[in-house]
Amino acid sequence: MxxxxxxxxxxxxxxxxxxxxxxxxxxxxxxxxxxxxxxxxxxxxxxxxxxxxxxxxxxxxxxxxxxxxxxxxxxxxxxxxxxxxxxxxxxxxxxxxxxxxxxxxxxxxxxxxxxxxxxxxxxxxxxxxxxxxxxxxxxxxxxxxxxxxxxxxxxxxxxxxxxxxxxxxxxxxxxxxxxxxxxxxxxxxxxxxxxxxxxxxxxxxxxxxxxxxxxxxxxxxxxxxxxxxxxxxxxxxxxxxxxxxxxxxxxxxxxxDFGFGKWFRLKARTAETFETACKAMGLPFFVEDPAFRSPAVTAVKVPGGKGKDMKRALEALGVDAAAGQGKEPSLLRVAHYSPGGWPELSLIAGSIYGAGKMCGLDLRPDFSEAAWNCWTREGE
Missing domain, CATH: 3.40.640.10 (Type I PLP-dependent aspartate aminotransferase-like (Major domain))
Structure with a gap:
């Protein structure tokens, strides 16, 4: 696959x-x-x-x-x-x-x-x-x-x-x-x-x-x-x-053709929606101040230092994300480069929830509605 x-x-x-x-x-x-x-x-x-x-x-x-x-x-x-x-x-x-x-x-x-x-x-x-x-x-x-x-x-x-x-x-x-x-x-x-x-x-x-x-x-x-x-x-x-x-x-x-400015706004919106899903699950961010969070890559802290375990669990589900790098091996890093929009957001958020359960993490299941509300809020 x-x-x-x-x-x-x-x-x-x-x-x-x-x-x-x-x-x-x-x-x-x-x-x-x-x-x-x-x-x-x-x-x-x-x-x-x-x-x-x-x-x-x-x-x-x-x-x-x-x-x-x-x-x-x-x-x-x-x-x-x-x-x-x-x-x-x-x-x-x-x-x-x-x-x-x-x-x-x-x-x-x-x-x-x-x-x-x-x-x-x-x-x-x-x-x-x-x-x-x-x-x-x-x-x-x-x-x-x-x-x-x-x-x-x-x-x-x-x-x-x-x-x-x-x-x-x-x-x-x-x-x-x-x-x-x-x-x-x-x-x-x-x-x-x-x-x-x-x-x-x-x-x-x-x-x-x-x-x-x-x-x-x-x-x-x-x-x-x-x-x-x-x-x-x-x-x-x-x-x-x-x-x-x-x-x-x-x-x-x-x-x-998409429009460079419109594309940059889509990346920011995608990252914000993904962050909303992670927050609803109970996953904290490595970059605590939102002003410094990248619209291209989001790093979440995996409880128990299980970043590599989460990566392996995601791979078993057919999803490839990145574990931590350098002195922060407990992270899971997810990129937002592709133009997939809501279908890809649903896929990665749901896969992270499933991988977390496979790793024994106590993640909250009500992330999907929070993410959808962020994605579809008025003016977007």
Whole structure:
């Protein structure tokens, strides 16, 4: 039986997106591919509200983070790393392996960074060359208010690099409006595409930094990618994942036809309805403050530390969610990327209730009515 995916990547992908990826192959040095790349770039720029062209290359979200570090961080740079979870820690490690002098700014797991956190870190370590943020921390289900945090930095201060791996496509993310100099993401989460495409978006300041010194990596050389994008017909410097790019083009068309703003509101509504169901069952949230809860991923605390047991019970029911990660193994994490709406909400909420009973948890059964009332309330 094909499992129902509620993991924070890969995600359940609509049929028409998968079907576009099954189209006959074309050469990446042909007119059909050049047109495909133009379409993707135009739609991504509208999603990001950006003027600068995004770079797409074979890889994962971690590959996109590596590309930011290779192009925008130099050995010896002082880098303040704001981390509120396992993936913030990963971004920090990538910067350290680049030879940066990394200054940790640890945020308690269970919330995002705040402008006060930024001001405190700058007071302790003034004049950094670079700061690192994670927009949506997948390991905890916490979101950071990036625009507010970046506004707390000095004007024309450090370069701002952002892990948007699990946020792009699922919640508003506007790098040029917010002052982000380097953004990293990928295909298999909010962009509703199979794994395999890394996405990097740079500001004019980011491009100037990238072009000011040689990149130590050919594969991740973003300036090289840009030179190929600026040829008479846009292309990649080496073989790209053509079939995945076909799927990505269809996914972006789907999101834009739906309406980006309307889609973001649907994700927030889906997450709120799921939270209502969990609260009615008696499952507490890892992110206690609703202001920091992600519309893309919800993390619930499983009583008795039975996060992995719940995951196994869900798998027995044909549902795949994610257990905790890093130092929070007792969590169960459920993603809200797919467009399934109420039918999928009913499926995952009912499955969690059933899995909880299988694990011996005392969950309340009246969650369905509470969730339905939230989903159908006036004005939605």
């Amino acid at each position: 094909q499992p129902h995916l509620f993991t924070p990547g890969p995600v359940s992908i609509p049929h028409e997106i998968r079907q576009r990826g099954a189209a006959p192959l074309v050469s990446h040095r042909s007119e059909p591919f050049f047109s495909l790349l133009e379409e993707i770039s135009a739609r991504l720029k509208r999603l990001l509200r950006a003027k600068e062209p995004p770079v797409l290359f074979p890889g994962s979200g971690t590959g996109a983070l590596e590309a930011l570090a290779a192009n925008l961080i130099a050995p010896g740079d002082r880098v303040i790393s704001f981390s509120c979870g396992a993936f913030g820690d990963r971004f920090r490690e990538i910067a350290g392996r680049r030879g940066a002098e990394v200054i940790p700014a640890d945020i308690p797991w269970g919330r995002g960074a705040t402008p006060d956190d930024v001001k405190d870190a700058l007071a302790r370590s003034p004049d950094p060359a670079v700061v690192l943020f994670t927009h949506n921390e997948t390991s905890t289900g916490a979101v950071t208010p990036l625009g507010e945090c970046i506004a707390a930095l000095p004007h024309d201060g450090p370069l701002v690099l952002v892990d948007a791996v699990s946020s792009l496509g699922a919640l508003p993310c506007f790098p040029e409006e917010w002052g982000i100099d380097g953004l990293a993401s990928c295909s298999q989460k909010g962009l509703l595409t199979p794994p395999g495409i890394a996405v990097a978006a740079l500001s004019p300041r980011g491009w100037a930094r990238a072009g000011s010194r040689p990149c130590p990596s050919y594969y991740f050389d973003l300036s090289l990618h840009r030179r190929f994008l600026e040829k008479e017909r846009p292309q990649n410097p080496y073989t790209p994942p053509v079939t995945l790019l076909c799927s990505l083009a269809e996914a972006l068309r789907f999101l834009e």
